[in-house]
Amino acid sequence: MKKIAICLYAVVTVALMVWGFYQAIYVAPDEQTMHEVQRIFYYHVPSAMVAFLFFAISLAGSIGFLAFRRNRPEWAQISDAWALAGAEVGVVFCTVVLITGPLWGRRAWGIWWTWDARLTTTLVLWLIYVSYLLLRRFAAGPQVQTLAAVLGIFGALDVPIVYMSNRWWRTQHPSPVFGGGQDSGIKDPTMLHAFAWNVLAWLAWGLLILALRYQVERQQQKIAAQQAQDALDA
Amino acid sequence: MDQTAILNHQFTVAAYVITWAIQLGYLAWLGLRWRAQKRNAARTGRNPR
Numbered sequence A: 001m002k003k004i005a006i007c008l009y010a011v012v013t014v015a016l017m018v019w020g021f022y023q024a025i026y027v028a029p030d031e032q033t034m035h036e037v038q039r040i041f042y043y044h045v046p047s048a049m050v051a052f053l054f055f056a057i058s059l060a061g062s063i064g065f066l067a068f069r070r071n072r073p074e075w076a077q078i079s080d081a082w083a084l085a086g087a088e089v090g091v092v093f094c095t096v097v098l099i100t101g102p103l104w105g106r107r108a109w110g111i112w113w114t115w116d117a118r119l120t121t122t123l124v125l126w127l128i129y130v131s132y133l134l135l136r137r138f139a140a141g142p143q144v145q146t147l148a149a150v151l152g153i154f155g156a157l158d159v160p161i162v163y164m165s166n167r168w169w170r171t172q173h174p175s176p177v178f179g180g181g182q183d184s185g186i187k188d189p190t191m192l193h194a195f196a197w198n199v200l201a202w203l204a205w206g207l208l209i210l211a212l213r214y215q216v217e218r219q220q221q222k223i224a225a226q227q228a229q230d231a232l233d234a
Numbered sequence B: 001m002d003q004t005a006i007l008n009h010q011f012t013v014a015a016y017v018i019t020w021a022i023q024l025g026y027l028a029w030l031g032l033r034w035r036a037q038k039r040n041a042a043r044t045g046r047n048p049r
Helices: A002-027 A036-068 A073-108 A117-138 A144-156 A158-168 A189-233 B003-043
Strands: none
Touching: A002 A036, A002 A189, A036 A073, A036 A117, A036 A144, A036 A158, A036 A189, A036 B003, A073 A117, A073 A144, A073 A189, A073 B003, A117 A144, A117 A158, A144 A158, A189 B003
């Protein structure tokens, strides 16, 4: 039953991705000033939204690990697995943002990169979570999970700064699409629909790979626990 | 098609292709890791699940 549900979810996700692609490329009209290159928006912005969500999941997992590590070791391991999965999949989406953004910027602004607040804080966010993953990968010892949890919490503090950066400071990056005042928002309903479908599609895709990454980490934890038990028994 | 439109098209295609390459590459890496774990668990005679 569980396998059928997972397969069904995967099929629905793929269908959403195909539909989102069709909406973005064939249905949504060309934007008046940027023309075709504006279609990068339908992948760039949903990827950023999903990355933020997964960094929030990583934050919750990191807090959970620190809260449960002394009293409820099993819950702490589950929290830690969510923290790692959220950070890793978040980095994947953030990488997409940092590559599609300059491709769009090169055509829209004439430059690949500028050190404005939105771009710089996003790069810092990516670097913090890459350092989190490197810490998880290469450090050893009983304190690694605790150190990673603390780093994960500090990393998540950058998310609201990234989000608010083009409200707080004047940036080369466009003003907020949503919640940015009277002029914000997508006026064309076809563009809005294409955007909404792509947000839904990338969210579904992200949740699928997040769940898979979580399962891989839980399995790894169980293998490590078994090996530790075997070492004690020997 | 003028030069600007061609470049816009190429950049858009590049952004979409790179996005999918990253996402599918990561999925493939996860799949390989999952399979290696299963094989490892089977070799030691235990299923950790």
